[in-house]
Amino acid sequence: MSGGSTGSAGSLPASLAAAGAKLERRFGVRVAGRTEFRGELTYRVVPEDWMRVLSFCRSARELAFDQLDCLLGDHLPERTDAPFEVVAHLTSHTHGHRMRVKTALAEGQGLPTATGLWPSAGFDEREAWEMFGIVFHDHPDLRRLLTTDDFDGFPLRKDFPVQGTVGGRIRTDLRGKI
Amino acid sequence: MMDDMLRRATDSQVREALEDETLGGPVRLPGGIAMPVQIERVLGFGRSFSFWPLLFGLACCAIEMMALGGSRFDMSRFGMEAMRASPRQADGMIVAGWCTTKMAPRVVRLYEQIPDPKWVLAMGSCAISGNIWDTYGVVQGIDSLIPVDVYVAGCPPRPEALWQGLEMIRDRVKQSRHAYDGLRRIPARDAMALADEGVWL
Numbered sequence: 001m002s003g004g005s006t007g008s009a010g011s012l013p014a015s016l017a018a019a020g021a022k023l024e025r026r027f028g029v030r031v032a033g034r035t036e037f038r039g040e041l042t043y044r045v046v047p048e049d050w051m052r053v054l055s056f057c058r059s060a061r062e063l064a065f066d067q068l069d070c071l072l073g074d075h076l077p078e079r080t081d082a083p084f085e086v087v088a089h090l091t092s093h094t095h096g097h098r099m100r101v102k103t104a105l106a107e108g109q110g111l112p113t114a115t116g117l118w119p120s121a122g123f124d125e126r127e128a129w130e131m132f133g134i135v136f137h138d139h140p141d142l143r144r145l146l147t148t149d150d151f152d153g154f155p156l157r158k159d160f161p162v163q164g165t166v167g168g169r170i171r172t173d174l175r176g177k178i
Numbered sequence: 179m180m181d182d183m184l185r186r187a188t189d190s191q192v193r194e195a196l197e198d199e200t201l202g203g204p205v206r207l208p209g210g211i212a213m214p215v216q217i218e219r220v221l222g223f224g225r226s227f228s229f230w231p232l233l234f235g236l237a238c239c240a241i242e243m244m245a246l247g248g249s250r251f252d253m254s255r256f257g258m259e260a261m262r263a264s265p266r267q268a269d270g271m272i273v274a275g276w277c278t279t280k281m282a283p284r285v286v287r288l289y290e291q292i293p294d295p296k297w298v299l300a301m302g303s304c305a306i307s308g309n310i311w312d313t314y315g316v317v318q319g320i321d322s323l324i325p326v327d328v329y330v331a332g333c334p335p336r337p338e339a340l341w342q343g344l345e346m347i348r349d350r351v352k353q354s355r356h357a358y359d360g361l362r363r364i365p366a367r368d369a370m371a372l373a374d375e376g377v378w379l
Contacts, residue, residue, distance in 0.1 A: 178290070
């Protein structure tokens with residue numbers, strides 16, 4: 001397994017170690033990476049396995065991640081082949097453990113929506129789409145969440161200007177909104 | 179009825195009479211009716227001791243506004259403690275904090291729902307100018323949306339500063355002066371009209 005494994009082998013909680021072993025047995029070499037750091041476990045998967053891994057995390061008895069803590073996007077422009085990253089933070093109330101699942105995406109590459117597994121993914125995916133332009137296919141309501149409807153661009157991408165005067169002092173078209 | 183008559187008087191006439199040190203001089207209303215200024219003074223005096231701001235906070239400045247409402251600074255001493263949760267019962271608003279573009283239409287709507295006469299206090303650097311957030315999501319100064327009477331600088335201003343700002347508002351209430359005197363227009367509405375012509379404020 002790749003990844004900077006800095007924590008000692010015994011630092012993982014027992015239930016989480018069992019969950020990780022179960023996931024590795026199920027997916028084998030298709031798991032692209034594993035990181036263990038201060039008792040936190042992170043798996044890296046390819047986008048094609050995204051839904052398969054997440055639904056396994058949700059349904060397998062040893063994992064039983066019944067809650068999606070958050071799902072977020074990230075932009076790493078120095079990684080030219082796959083500059084985008086989507087991270088899912090999972091929590092299991094059955095076992096009391098947490099895990100992270102990551103995947104890397106190329107520009108324009110999308111992911112299937114996780115709203116079928118955790119309805120709470122809806123807002124998170126809307127935000128990731130709005131801020132980074134990562135499309136989540138079959139999302140029931142992929143609209144802008146925090147910016148206005150007439151907003152143009154993906155503000156959390158690293159190439160988005162930090163300082164800007166687009167739209168003057170008000171920065172939105174108020175017509176039809178008041 | 180009194181308010182209606184005053185509203186029909188042009189603002190410049192009212193202001194001229196108010197600036198007249200002799201006081202009590204009549205205001206000539208358009209219909210030829212003479213109105214003693216003294217009445218408006220009495221109304222303003224009454225209003226200044228029951229200035230009810232809108233219960234409305236946008237960001238961290240609202241915490242300082244709450245501190246002013248609390249027992250240490252206690253703005254109820256000046257009849258301002260009744261922060262109305264409905265704009266229709268309020269006499270003005272304290273724009274406490276930064277206004278995002280998403281919030282901008284709501285701020286204008288709340289302002290427009292406050293009945294005349296109304297006063298607006300912009301609290302903190304963000305409400306005044308957008309502060310350091312010259313970014314995609316922040317309105318660069320609330321005065322690009324609504325007329326502002328008093329600006330209270332600070333990040334956030336201390337409750338004493340807001341207190342002084344409210345005292346300045348009270349002076350304006352007593353004198354029946356508004357940010358929209360002689361203007362009677364709302365910057366956000368002007369911006370919407372200009373947007374029709376493709377101009378951005």
